[in-house]
Amino acid sequence: MGSEVVEGSEPLLSATNKIGTVVLERVPEWKEQITIRGLAVSAMLGTLFCIITHKLNLTVGIIPSLNVAAGLLGFFFVKSWTGFLSGLGFQVKPFTKQENTVIQTCVVACYGLAFSGGFGSYIIAMDERTYNLIGVDYPGNRAEDVKNPGLLWMIGFLFVVSFLGLFSLVPLRKVMVMDYKLTYPSGTATAMLINSFHTNTGAELAGKQVKCLGKYLSISLLWSGFKWFFSGIGDSCGFDNFPTFGLALFKSTFYFDFSPTYVGCGLICPHIVNCSVLLGAIISWGFLWPFISSHSGDWYPANLGSNDFKGLYGYKVFIAISLILGDGLYNLIKIIAITVKEMCNMGTRQISLPVVNEAIDDDTLKIIAEQRQKDEIFLKDRIPSWFAASGYVGLAAISTATLPVIYPPLKWYLVLCSYIIAPALAFCNSYGTGLTDWSLASTYGKIGLFIIASLVGSNGGVLAGLAACGVMMSIVSTAADLMQDFKTGYFTLSSAKSMFVSQLVGTAMGCVIAPLTFWLYWTAFDIGSPDGPYKAPYAVIFREMAILGVEGFSELPKHCLALCCGFFAAALVINLLRDVTPKRVSQFIPIPMAMAVPFYIGAYFAVDMFIGTVILYIWERINKKDAEDYAGAVASGLICGDGIWTVPSAILSIFRINPPICMYFGPSSTS
Numbered sequence: 001m002g003s004e005v006v007e008g009s010e011p012l013l014s015a016t017n018k019i020g021t022v023v024l025e026r027v028p029e030w031k032e033q034i035t036i037r038g039l040a041v042s043a044m045l046g047t048l049f050c051i052i053t054h055k056l057n058l059t060v061g062i063i064p065s066l067n068v069a070a071g072l073l074g075f076f077f078v079k080s081w082t083g084f085l086s087g088l089g090f091q092v093k094p095f096t097k098q099e100n101t102v103i104q105t106c107v108v109a110c111y112g113l114a115f116s117g118g119f120g121s122y123i124i125a126m127d128e129r130t131y132n133l134i135g136v137d138y139p140g141n142r143a144e145d146v147k148n149p150g151l152l153w154m155i156g157f158l159f160v161v162s163f164l165g166l167f168s169l170v171p172l173r174k175v176m177v178m179d180y181k182l183t184y185p186s187g188t189a190t191a192m193l194i195n196s197f198h199t200n201t202g203a204e205l206a207g208k209q210v211k212c213l214g215k216y217l218s219i220s221l222l223w224s225g226f227k228w229f230f231s232g233i234g235d236s237c238g239f240d241n242f243p244t245f246g247l248a249l250f251k252s253t254f255y256f257d258f259s260p261t262y263v264g265c266g267l268i269c270p271h272i273v274n275c276s277v278l279l280g281a282i283i284s285w286g287f288l289w290p291f292i293s294s295h296s297g298d299w300y301p302a303n304l305g306s307n308d309f310k311g312l313y314g315y316k317v318f319i320a321i322s323l324i325l326g327d328g329l330y331n332l333i334k335i336i337a338i339t340v341k342e343m344c345n346m347g348t349r350q351i352s353l354p355v356v357n358e359a360i361d362d363d364t365l366k367i368i369a370e371q372r373q374k375d376e377i378f379l380k381d382r383i384p385s386w387f388a389a390s391g392y393v394g395l396a397a398i399s400t401a402t403l404p405v406i407y408p409p410l411k412w413y414l415v416l417c418s419y420i421i422a423p424a425l426a427f428c429n430s431y432g433t434g435l436t437d438w439s440l441a442s443t444y445g446k447i448g449l450f451i452i453a454s455l456v457g458s459n460g461g462v463l464a465g466l467a468a469c470g471v472m473m474s475i476v477s478t479a480a481d482l483m484q485d486f487k488t489g490y491f492t493l494s495s496a497k498s499m500f501v502s503q504l505v506g507t508a509m510g511c512v513i514a515p516l517t518f519w520l521y522w523t524a525f526d527i528g529s530p531d532g533p534y535k536a537p538y539a540v541i542f543r544e545m546a547i548l549g550v551e552g553f554s555e556l557p558k559h560c561l562a563l564c565c566g567f568f569a570a571a572l573v574i575n576l577l578r579d580v581t582p583k584r585v586s587q588f589i590p591i592p593m594a595m596a597v598p599f600y601i602g603a604y605f606a607v608d609m610f611i612g613t614v615i616l617y618i619w620e621r622i623n624k625k626d627a628e629d630y631a632g633a634v635a636s637g638l639i640c641g642d643g644i645w646t647v648p649s650a651i652l653s654i655f656r657i658n659p660p661i662c663m664y665f666g667p668s669s670t671s
Contacts, residue, residue, distance in 0.1 A: 027373075030381050030495035033098040034502060041077045042103050042502075045070060046110030046509050050517040052643035053111050055261065057120025058527060058534040060605045061597055065268070067108055067190045067484075069213075069636035074103035075197045076210040097198040101494040102502040104190060105485045109478075109506025113514040116441060116477035117158055122449075122466040123149060124539035125546070129528040134309060134543060140551035141543075145462040147407070151519050157406055158511040160399045161471050165478030166503055167392040168423040169430055171385040173486050173496065178375065182434025184487035191491035205629060213633040213640075220260040220641025227258065228649060232662025235532050243665050244607075250665075252285045253602035262605045264638030266612015267631050272587060273594045274606075274613035280595030281603035288599075289316070299558040306530070309544075314557045316600050317544055322564040323596035324541075326571025328443035334579070335432035335440065342431075378490050381497035392423075399471075407467040409460025414452055418471050425472065426479035433480040434487075441480065445473035446545060453549030461550040466542060478507065524650035537601050 049066055056063045078099070082092045117123070124130060126147040134141045169176070176182055197206040231238030239258040243250035266274050292315050296302045304311035396419040403415050425444050433439045446469065453465025482503055489499040521527060521534065528536045553561050571592035578589045598606045612635075619627040 027377055027493050027495075028096055028098055030498040030501075033096070033102050033495060033498040034505075035093070035099055035102075037078060037081060038074075038099050038103045039106065039505065041074055041081075042106035042110065042506060043509055043513070044077070045073055045103070045107045046506065047513050047517060048640060048643060049107060049111035050114040050510070050514050051520075051646050052261075052639055053114035054119055054514075054518050054521055055643060055646055056265070057115065057538075058521060058536045060262070060601055061120060061538050063115055065186050066111065066636070066639075067104065067186050067488075068193055068632050069640070070107040070111075071100060071104040071190050071194050071197075072206075072209060072213060072633065072636065073640075074100055074107065075194070075206060076213070078103070079210075095198075097194050097492045098494045098498065100194045100197065101191070101489055101492045102498055104194065104488065105499055105502045106506035106509070108481060108485065109503045110510040110513055112477060112481050113158060113162060113507065113510030114517070116162075116474050117154075117510075117514050117518075118470045118473065119514065119518040120536055121442070121538040121542045122445070122469045122473075123154065124528060124536050125466050125542035126463060127528070127539075130536075130539045130543050133528065133530065133540060134547075138309060138547075139554070140458065140462065140547040142458075142462065145409075145460065147463060149518070149522055151515055153406055154515040154518075155511060156402070157470070158474075158515065159508075160395075160402045160406075161474045162478060162507050162511055163504070164392060164395050164399065164419065164422070165426055165475040166482055166500070166507065167388045167395065168426045168475060169479045169483060170383050170388040170500065172427065173383075173483065174379065176430060176434060176483050177486055177490050178378065182431065182483075182487070184434045184484045187484040187487035188491065191488040194488070194492050209630060209633040212630050213637040216634050216637030217641040217644070218637075220264075220638045221644050222641075223258075223260060224642050224645035225648075228645075228652075228659050230661045230663040231659045232664075233658050237662035237664055238659075239663070240533065241665065247665070247667055252290075253604050254281070254285065254607060255604055256607050256611065257604045259605070259608050259642065260638040261642040262608030263612040263615070264635040264642075266609035267616050267635035267638070269609065269613070271613050271617065272589075273591060274609045276590035276592075276594035277598055277606040278603075278610045279590050281598035281606035283595070284316075284319075284599040285603045288319075310557055315560055315563065317540055318556060318560055318564050319567050320596045320599040321541055321545060321548075322568040323571050323592050323599065325446065326568040327575060327592040327596070328440060328446065330572050330575040331432075332440055332443050332447075334575075336428055339428055339431045374490060374493060377493045378496060381495045383496060383500055403467065403471070407463055409456055409464040410452070410467045411456075411464075414455065414464065414468065415471065418448065418452075418468060419475075422472065422475045426476045429476040430480045430483040433484060439477060439480045441473050441477035444476045445469040448472035449542070449545055450549040453546045456550075458550050462543065462546040465546040465549055469542065469546075478503075520647070520650045524653040535601060537597070541600065 049070065052066070053063055075095075078095050082095055085092045118125075126145070128146050128148055131141060131143065131146050136143070177184075197203060227239045231240065235241075241250075242255060242258065244256040245254055249255065289312060292299065292312055296312075300311045300314075306313060308314075309317065396416075400412050400415045400419065403410055404412050429440055429444060448471065449465040449469035452468035453461040455461075456464040482500075485499055485503065486496065488494075489496065525534050526532045527534045528539055556564075574589060574592050578586045578591075581589065616627060616631055619631065
């Protein structure tokens with residue numbers, strides 16, 4: 001409908017950029033929106049955000065949205081650069097909001113692959129360490145289903161699967177953004193932020209936000225470096241093991257570990273997410289695990305190791321899986337139902353334009369003119385449907401031929417079937433993200449994992465299921481990210497062509513940067529060790545899911561299946577209550593997906609995130625406007641500073657330079 005309004009009228013973007021008495025802002029051509037300096041900043045920020053995403057993936061698995069931080073840091077770096085060159089007397093091209101949007105899009109596409117690339121989930125689930133952790137004798141856990149991370153094959157795999165999602169939904173961008181008017185809350189918020197940076201009034205606040213971010217980034221970086229000196233050799237030293245609430249609670253993992261990253265996550269994530277994580281920690285480590293441990297020798301053999309799946313460890317993993325699957329399944333059904341309902345309503349609803357018979361004032365004219373300009377800019381640089389379709393078919397053909405070479409158990413016809421149904425799932429995920437801001441990429445991945453693992457069976461089903469999970473996650477995740485960024489571009493008057501090209505460039509960067517930054521962690525740290533800082537919690541969970549898909553429930557410990565069913569049902573009921581109760585009640589009902597994370601990892605990060613949420617709550621009570629303006633900048637600074645320290649820390653580890661001091665806490669000796 002939006003295109004008819006524009007195409008049936010005179011073009012707005014004349015040389016004068018004027019309609020009636022309203023002068024519209026000049027919009028640069030799409031090629032001018034993509035600059036060398038922008039791409040350089042994107043590569044630098046993409047690397048930083050990949051490091052942060054890997055750290056979060058390999059420690060707790062909760063990743064906050066960094067879109068706003070990408071827009072803010074992009075503004076800061078380019079403004080600093082242009083200011084520096086202007087000071088030296090050089091003439092520099094003005095920094096536009098379109099260029100800012102392109103940088104943000106490029107960065108999000110790049111660091112998105114650190115998540116959807118499976119470096120904290122399905123790729124590590126294939127490796128030998130996870131295989132050994134689950135147990136050589138564990139039924140369904142075969143040595144043939146092992147594929148260790150390798151830099152070249154990971155880069156090749158990402159190049160083969162990561163671009164398909166971008167081509168799958170391009171023809172529907174007008175339908176999703178203009179016709180259905182989907183909200184895409186993160187994309188809209190990022191657009192508002194970028195627009196505010198490039199107005200006279202917003203520039204002052206942007207400057208203050210940047211200073212705030214820089215200040216807390218420096219504090220976080222210095223604190224992380226200071227902590228390192230006391231962290232000694234092994235995993236029991238330093239501030240990371242500070243028994244804040246006493247040694248008894250420390251043994252149950254309840255302590256504050258002074259992590260700027262998790263406190264920053266607590267500042268960014270909604271209060272209900274942080275409270276849900278803490279509630280999950282209290283239920284599991286406060287009550288459930290001590291209760292199951294008291295039945296040691298009856299429910300499971302008493303002499304098992306702490307990481308044996310036939311003991312307490314099995315309960316931890318499978319109950320966490322049950323909560324995650326219950327929450328994911330409920331939200332999937334809910335969003336598909338909403339999608340179908342909305343599309344049916346869209347077919348019956350009459351969309352009519354207001355007929356104006358009286359003179360309209362300048363303010364109304366300005367609003368109408370700006371709206372028409374947004375529509376025309378969005379539709380002006382079309383990406384032809386034939387180009388998108390042929391791109392998808394061509395990439396699917398390459399991928400179908402290549403993936404069985406990388407993963408022999410994943411036969412070509414299974415890959416082909418995945419690519420036939422993937423666009424429909426990508427549409428569902430993009431539509432759902434537009435309505436709720438909640439991407440269910442990992443849920444679609446898990447569905448693909450179970451289906452393919454059970455189809456292939458015991459002879460290679462685990463590896464095939466994990467690979468299929470990667471294919472599905474990649475397509476639905478990148479499709480939702482692209483549509484989110486199109487929404488940002490719509491509000492910032494950025495060309496659809498420049499957005500699409502920057503997505504392609506960002507994805508290409510991510511295909512190289514994400515594996516390289518992961519390789520830094522892989523070579524420097526003991527990834528996947530249950531007793532180390534980088535537990536990679538989802539690696540074991542994803543491999544167990546694949547084994548479950550092949551073998552069934554036969555090997556679970558006593559009463560484990562009953563508990564799993566109980567928690568699965570609880571996840572469905574809690575979600576139902578969140579939807580049927582009034583807003584004033586539902587805002588206090590926890591989120592099962594967030595509750596599940598500490599079941600497996602421990603309670604320490606839940607304490608950190610809760611401290612972050614308490615700080616934000618008090619800040620909002622003292623000065624709500626201040627908290628709204630600066631909380632994101634403070635959180636981004638804390639997360640980025642700690643993320644930056646990971647690089648020198650990894651380099652020191654690679655060169656076998658150990659911290660000089662081990663600060664250890666234990667009970668005082670009695671005479």
